[in-house]
Amino acid sequence: MSNLPPEDRWAGGLLVDPPTAAEGGSLLLMPGALSFVGAGWRLRTLLGSCVSVVVWHARLRVGGMCHYLLACRTGPPGDVPDGRFGDEALEMLAQQMRCTGQAASSFVAHVAGGAQCLSCVQGAGTLDIGAQNVAAALAWCRALGLPVQSCRTGGRAARHLQFDPASGQVQVRETLPLPEPAACQPGLRSTGVPPQVPA
Numbered sequence: 001m002s003n004l005p006p007e008d009r010w011a012g013g014l015l016v017d018p019p020t021a022a023e024g025g026s027l028l029l030m031p032g033a034l035s036f037v038g039a040g041w042r043l044r045t046l047l048g049s050c051v052s053v054v055v056w057h058a059r060l061r062v063g064g065m066c067h068y069l070l071a072c073r074t075g076p077p078g079d080v081p082d083g084r085f086g087d088e089a090l091e092m093l094a095q096q097m098r099c100t101g102q103a104a105s106s107f108v109a110h111v112a113g114g115a116q117c118l119s120c121v122q123g124a125g126t127l128d129i130g131a132q133n134v135a136a137a138l139a140w141c142r143a144l145g146l147p148v149q150s151c152r153t154g155g156r157a158a159r160h161l162q163f164d165p166a167s168g169q170v171q172v173r174e175t176l177p178l179p180e181p182a183a184c185q186p187g188l189r190s191t192g193v194p195p196q197v198p199a
Contacts, residue, residue, distance in 0.1 A: 036064035036096035039166035047113035049130035
C-alpha cells in the first residue's frame with residue numbers, strides 16, 4: 001500500500017490509506033484520502049465537484065489516487081498536509097511517485113471529477129469549484145511533465161471511478177445528472193462534498 005511509514009500516513013486527520021476501507025483488495029477513497037498501491041489492489045471513489053488524479057507506472061505496475069475537495073486551502077496553513085486541498089494532496093501524491101525512484105514523466109495520469117454541482121459567490125461573479133479543482137490538477141500534471149491519458153471532467157454528472165494498478169485501467173461511470181449547482185452564501189465555506197445520487 002502506501003510507502004509512507006505509519007506515523008506519517010495521517011493527513012489532516014485522515015489516514016492516507018485507511019485499513020478499514022480494505023475489503024477483498026479494494027480501497028474506497030473518501031474525500032481527502034490518498035493511496036498508492038501495487039498490483040492486487042483496486043482503488044475506487046465517488047466524485048461530484050471533487051477531483052481525483054490517478055497516476056500509474058506501466059513497468060512497475062504501481063499507482064496512486066487522491067481525492068480532494070478544493071483546489072487550495074483558503075485559511076492559514078496547517079501543521080501537516082491535508083488531502084482535502086488539491087495543492088497539498090497532489091504534493092503527497094508526487095512524494096509517493098518519487099519513492100519509486102522513477103521520473104514523473106514515466107508515469108501517466110488520469111483526471112476525473114469537477115462536476116458543476118457546487119458554486120460560491122465571490123465578488124460580482126460566481127466561482128465554479130469543480131472547474132477550479134480540474135484546473136489545479138491539469139496545472140500540476142503540466143508542471144511535472146506528466147502525460148494526461150484521459151480527462152473525464154466537468155458537466156453535471158457525478159462519477160464512479162475505479163483504478164486497477166495491475167493493468168492501469170481506469171473506469172469512469174457517470175450517474176444521473178446532478179441537481180442545479182448549490183450556491184453558498186458569502187461568508188460560508190463550501191465543503192465540496194457531492195450530494196447523494198442513485199447508483
